[in-house]
Amino acid sequence: MSARLATSVGSLALANPIMAASGTFGYGLDLLEFCPPERLGAVVTKGLSPKPRRGSSTPRIVETAAGMINAIGLQNIGVEAFCTDALPVLRQRGAVVAVNVFGERMEEYVEVIERCEREDGIAAYELNVSCPNVSAGGIEFGHDPAQLEHLTRMCRDATRRPLWVKLSPNAPDLVGTARAAVAGGADALTLINTLRAMAIDAEKRRPVLARGCGGLSGPAIKPIALRMVWEVHRALPEVPVVGIGGVESGRDAAEFLLAGASAVQVGTAIFREPVAPLRIVSELELFCDEQGVAEVGELVGALEWH
Amino acid sequence: MAKAPEVSHNGAGMIARRDLAVRVAARSDLSPTCFRLTLQTEEPFDAVPGQFGMLSCSDGFDPLLRRAFSLAGVSRRGNNAEVELLIKEVGKGTMLLRHAAVGSALRLLAPLGNGFSLDPGPHRLALVAGGIGLPPVLFAAEALAARGTQFDLYLGGASAAELLELKRCGRAVSRAGGELVLTTDDGSRGEQGFITAALVRRLSEGRAYSRVLGCGPTPMLAALTLLVRGHGLEAELSLEEPMACGMGVCLGCVVELADGRYVPACKEGPVFPVSRLAAGWWG
Numbered sequence: 001m002s003a004r005l006a007t008s009v010g011s012l013a014l015a016n017p018i019m020a021a022s023g024t025f026g027y028g029l030d031l032l033e034f035c036p037p038e039r040l041g042a043v044v045t046k047g048l049s050p051k052p053r054r055g056s057s058t059p060r061i062v063e064t065a066a067g068m069i070n071a072i073g074l075q076n077i078g079v080e081a082f083c084t085d086a087l088p089v090l091r092q093r094g095a096v097v098a099v100n101v102f103g104e105r106m107e108e109y110v111e112v113i114e115r116c117e118r119e120d121g122i123a124a125y126e127l128n129v130s131c132p133n134v135s136a137g138g139i140e141f142g143h144d145p146a147q148l149e150h151l152t153r154m155c156r157d158a159t160r161r162p163l164w165v166k167l168s169p170n171a172p173d174l175v176g177t178a179r180a181a182v183a184g185g186a187d188a189l190t191l192i193n194t195l196r197a198m199a200i201d202a203e204k205r206r207p208v209l210a211r212g213c214g215g216l217s218g219p220a221i222k223p224i225a226l227r228m229v230w231e232v233h234r235a236l237p238e239v240p241v242v243g244i245g246g247v248e249s250g251r252d253a254a255e256f257l258l259a260g261a262s263a264v265q266v267g268t269a270i271f272r273e274p275v276a277p278l279r280i281v282s283e284l285e286l287f288c289d290e291q292g293v294a295e296v297g298e299l300v301g302a303l304e305w306h
Numbered sequence: 307m308a309k310a311p312e313v314s315h316n317g318a319g320m321i322a323r324r325d326l327a328v329r330v331a332a333r334s335d336l337s338p339t340c341f342r343l344t345l346q347t348e349e350p351f352d353a354v355p356g357q358f359g360m361l362s363c364s365d366g367f368d369p370l371l372r373r374a375f376s377l378a379g380v381s382r383r384g385n386n387a388e389v390e391l392l393i394k395e396v397g398k399g400t401m402l403l404r405h406a407a408v409g410s411a412l413r414l415l416a417p418l419g420n421g422f423s424l425d426p427g428p429h430r431l432a433l434v435a436g437g438i439g440l441p442p443v444l445f446a447a448e449a450l451a452a453r454g455t456q457f458d459l460y461l462g463g464a465s466a467a468e469l470l471e472l473k474r475c476g477r478a479v480s481r482a483g484g485e486l487v488l489t490t491d492d493g494s495r496g497e498q499g500f501i502t503a504a505l506v507r508r509l510s511e512g513r514a515y516s517r518v519l520g521c522g523p524t525p526m527l528a529a530l531t532l533l534v535r536g537h538g539l540e541a542e543l544s545l546e547e548p549m550a551c552g553m554g555v556c557l558g559c560v561v562e563l564a565d566g567r568y569v570p571a572c573k574e575g576p577v578f579p580v581s582r583l584a585a586g587w588w589g
Contacts, residue, residue, distance in 0.1 A: 023556075023557075024551075024555060024556065025555060026554065026555045030553065030554055030555050031553060031555065033322065033323070033324075034325065054566070054567070054568055055557065055560065055568055057589065058547065058548075058559075058560060058589060059547075059548055060548075060557070060558045060559075060560065061548050061549075061550050061556065061558030061559075062548065063369060063370060063371050063548075063550075065368050066367040066368050066370055067370060068370060068371065068550060070550075070556070070558060072556075072557045072558065075557050075560070075568060218367070218370050219367045219370070220367075248367070268370070268550075270551070270555065271371060271550040271551040271555070271556050272362070272370060272371050272372055272551075273325070273413075274325065274415070274551075274553060275325065
């Protein structure tokens with residue numbers, strides 16, 4: 001991999017712009033033989049809460065046209081187990097780690113960050129304020145700009161590390177929530193999380209998922225994600241954006257960069273191909289070759305409007 | 307199962323999972339809805355009965371995800387291997403596989419998960435399969451027959467057409483000196499009724515088993531769970547849950563354990579000892 005893919009999200013330098021997305025790559029070490037975490041720009045952990053979470057009952061997932069709906073309910077091992085078991089190995093391997101942070105109450109977000117602050121080897125925090133699959137916390141904070149600004153400020157006060165806020169595509173006012181996160185002290189914005197969605201079993205006349213609704217991901221949501229990245233980038237051109245939504249190829253990643261993302265997360269693609277993030281790194285490099293792009297940063301926000 | 311040196315193993319001594327390039331070597335219909343797919347790997351490969359693979363079924367995005375199939379058998383051929391799957395057409399992905407041309411290239415992520423324990427114990431084993439739950443049970447039956455372990459094979463289906471691979475089942479059972487018990491819901495073949503009823507009849511006649519190995523539709527496995535618990539029998543069941551990744555990262559396929567935890571069936575299963583499972587694990 002050449003230096004031409006080197007990029008940054010705000011103050012955080014990355015060897016390449018491709019990350020593994022939260023909830024699709026475990027705690028960074030689960031797919032080692034296919035995708036060593038240190039070869040990616042960064043890895044984002046499964047959302048971590050102060051205590052382990054059991055998650056939702058089943059069925060939790062259903063495939064839909066060019067996508068899937070999940071309602072996992074943030075099952076995770078808890079921040080303590082992550083810091084004790086996974087983080088030392090990630091650190092030793094030299095992976096760039098972003099910790100995805102979740103709480104049912106605002107204080108729990110701070111609790112997770114405070115625990116992580118005692119550890120070296122964490123490059124950034126990504127606040128999950130947009131999970132559609134838990135009944136308390138998360139999504140409420142992500143939909144109300146005033147609450148989001150307050151939560152972001154509480155977390156900002158707890159750390160000097162880069163703070164990203166993962167925005168909800170389900171919020172009534174996307175740009176409003178983006179501005180609120182930035183006002184609260186966010187260094188970057190990740191968008192988008194999954195779209196609230198539903199699948200129905202017509203014979204049984206019931207929703208397929210145990211929770212009824214879940215979050216849609218995969219190639220089906222890419223056009224929406226691109227539009228949202230572009231809208232937020234246009235409204236807040238100085239704020240770094242991490243783009244995510246249905247990225248399956250290097251060309252998809254380039255599209256997100258053009259829309260204004262500084263880096264790109266790969267999620268659902270990992271489920272069908274565990275080596276997908278590395279393949280996308282190679283394809284993006286090839287795309288730069290073919291297009292005469294000397295440094296990948298040239299692509300960021302380079303969409304030409306007609 | 308004998309492991310040749312050219313098959314790589316992971317740190318835990320298990321056969322390392324890989325994303326294999328495979329070709330469709332053969333395909334044949336077994337019933338109006340079920341077919342056998344033989345895949346040829348271009349790398350050394352081995353697996354234990356009960357392990358599964360995630361098979362791609364299209365290059366495009368619909369279907370998006372691979373499909374999980376328990377392996378029905380593996381034949382080593384030098385540096386290559388043939389992997390056998392028994393598949394029921396239930397939707398678009400399996401429809402595409404049914405029409406995959408011989409020679410077409412697919413990807414198979416395998417071997418995944420934990421298989422059956424094939425330890426013999428003091429009595430014979432009872433192998434129980436319902437419908438398209440046959441593949442891991444057939445794999446186990448042929449492996450047990452090859453090592454001379456005694457077992458009875460219970461095979462149930464809705465009708466005679468759903469009793470697959472009867473010749474192979476019969477051969478494995480006679481090699482093992484056991485009984486092949488067939489049941490159908492409609493009585494078109496074997497004993498009429500559920501396969502669990504046939505097992506209960508033999509248990510009440512005094513037949514003793516060291517352990518039950520089972521795979522089939524969830525209602526059958528639920529009935530089998532109650533049965534073995536009632537009779538104080540050990541059992542290992544291969545469970546089926548919707549899976550996106552097959553590698554333990556999506557957490558879609560969780561099963562509830564006796565201690566209340568949800569664990570991914572793809573990684574901690576798909577074969578679970580009944581004693582590990584929650585009382586009403588089927589939900």
